Amino acid sequence: MLIGYARTSTLEQEAGLDAQLRDLAALGCEKVFKEQVSSVAPRCQLDAALEFARQGDTLVVTKLDRLARSVVHVGKIIEALEAKGVALRIVNLGVDTATPTGRLMLNVLGGVAQFEREMMLERQREGIAKAKAEGAYKGRKPTVRLRADEIRGLSAQGLSMGEIAEQMGIGKGSVHRVLSGAKGEGTISS
Template structure:
């Protein structure tokens, strides 16, 4: 059985998710798992997809970065699936781990992808450092501190911290921080 997995990082990437789902359907995936979750956070649907697969199945993804966050993570997933007798197909790379060549290509390309990501992050850090040195980078504006009067008012009214956070669209930790600063 072909089992598809589609993922985007944010809700703003709805078109990307729809494109993945269309492609997986065209490829003949009988069961498709989909989620919108960051690659660094927990991905419960990926875990469900891995659990669902059985011997002889192939897990299909449209791109490698939709599946794994790093080469070690990729190999962790591959080992898990190999132990179950399940292959992986990465469509845009033309890779199918049901073949020895596919396994080799996946390892090489996974290494290149990880290198590329690390280089991009290094360039980003350098750019931010340069912008800071030139006084052009201020970082993100502190949204919770701007809402400090509202936080204090709601807290004084006896509203729970989680409810304050929900109403104001900020994190509960930010509410704690503002109230703690008020006490100092």
Template sequence: MLIGYARTSTLDQKAGLEAQKRDLSAAGCERIFEEEVSSVDVAKRERLVEALSFARSGDTLIVTKLDRLARSVAHLVELLAQLEAKGVSLRIMAMGIDTSTPTGKLMLTILGGVAEFEREIMLERQREGIAKAKAAGRYKGRAPTAQAKADDVLRLHREGVGGTEIAKRLGIGRASVYRILNGSEDAGKGAAAPAPVNSSAQ
């Protein structure tokens, strides 16, 4: 079964949606799902979700242009994975892509590579941004999880709880517990303060 999906943004002319429906009907679509929603409101594409749910193995989902379906290459690859899992093909009329053909499958592989490339570029830019911020003294990063729980470690130690049990209760490593105890500025300030701990204990 051929299933059509047509989308227009809230800023587009209504004629754009009618043109898509006309082209999809001419392509032989027996069922057409249509909606008016912007490209960024992916979570609100209820009719697309219905189309994906409606499609069965052997069916083909057809759109007139790529931007009517996906907001990015990565999003397209995600949708293609969903369709492939159901045994449903995708046809993009303007690009001449049909994943039911060997050429279409090759295009899918290429698109997957492009999506991975986009992700690597994004991560590289993120790393460069962090490096520049560190060099300028503006990057603090996240506080170490164990150090954030230092007060709890010291409190439990004063209550007589052993290092292994402290680590288990707070969800941190034993080595982190001993580092906090041995590095505590409270050591030697009074009887209630924790004494240095040997990590080989417990």
């Protein structure tokens, strides 16, 4: 059985998800799992697809980056699939792990994809550093500091730090910093 998996990172990428679903249907996938979550978020539908797959099945994805976030992640997915006797097909790369050549190509391509991601993150960090140096990047507004009086008022009513944190939707550490008058008070809101 061909089992399809489609993913986009955000709800704004609806066209991308539709294209993946269309391609998977055209390939003859009998069951398709889809979701719209970032690559680092828990992926319930991917887990469901891996659980659903049985010996002799093939999991089909249109692109490698729709499936895994890193070489290690690809390796874990392949390991789980191999343990069940399930192959992996990546359409745009022409890779099918049912063959030794397909497995080799997947490992090489996974390494390249991870390298590309790391380079993108490095460029992003450099851009943020440059913006900070130019005064154009201010970071997140310190929201807890703006609510310090409210925190102190709740404390004066006898609420514990945990109760204050829960009621205000912030971390206990932030409450503690405000109440203790610690330096950097309110710069972190959880």
